[in-house]
Amino acid sequence: MKKNVILNVVTRNNDIATQVVQKDRNTHYEFVNEVETAIEKLHQLPVRAILLDQELPLEEQEKINKIGKVLHEGLPIATADFLNAEHFSEAVQELKRAVVKHNMKKYEFEDNPNLNNPFLNMNETQCTLS
Incomplete structure (x- = not known):
C-alpha cells in the first residue's frame, strides 16, 4: 500500500492523536512532542506537510x-x-490536497485539447482511404 503524505504532527496529546490516526492507513504520520525536536526533524526528514495542535x-x-x-x-x-x-480529519484532507498541488507545480501541461485525440492531429496526407 502506498503512503500518500508524510505529516509531522506536533502535539502534546499523543494518545488522542494516535486514536484518530489509526483510521487513516494511507498517510504516514510522524509524531513529535516538542517544538525543538520538530525543528530538528524539519532539517532531517523529507517533510511534506505539518499539522499543529491548536493547544x-x-x-x-x-x-x-x-x-x-x-x-x-x-x-x-x-x-x-x-x-x-x-476537525482533525478535515485538516488532514486539506493538507493532502495542498501537497498534491505543490507536487504538481513541478510539471508543465500544455493546454492543447488535440493532444489526447490522435485523429485530430493527422494532416490530410495521412488520411487517405483506400
Whole structure:
C-alpha cells in the first residue's frame, strides 16, 4: 500500500492523536512532542506537510511556521483541534490536497485539447482511404 503524505504532527496529546490516526492507513504520520525536536526533524526528514495542535502556544506555532517556510518553500502547515475527530480529519484532507498541488507545480501541461485525440492531429496526407 502506498503512503500518500508524510505529516509531522506536533502535539502534546499523543494518545488522542494516535486514536484518530489509526483510521487513516494511507498517510504516514510522524509524531513529535516538542517544538525543538520538530525543528530538528524539519532539517532531517523529507517533510511534506505539518499539522499543529491548536493547544500549542502561539509562539511555538509561529516558530515552526517560520522555520518550516524557510527550509521547505511552499510547505503546507495547518492547525487542528486534536480533540475533535472531524476537525482533525478535515485538516488532514486539506493538507493532502495542498501537497498534491505543490507536487504538481513541478510539471508543465500544455493546454492543447488535440493532444489526447490522435485523429485530430493527422494532416490530410495521412488520411487517405483506400
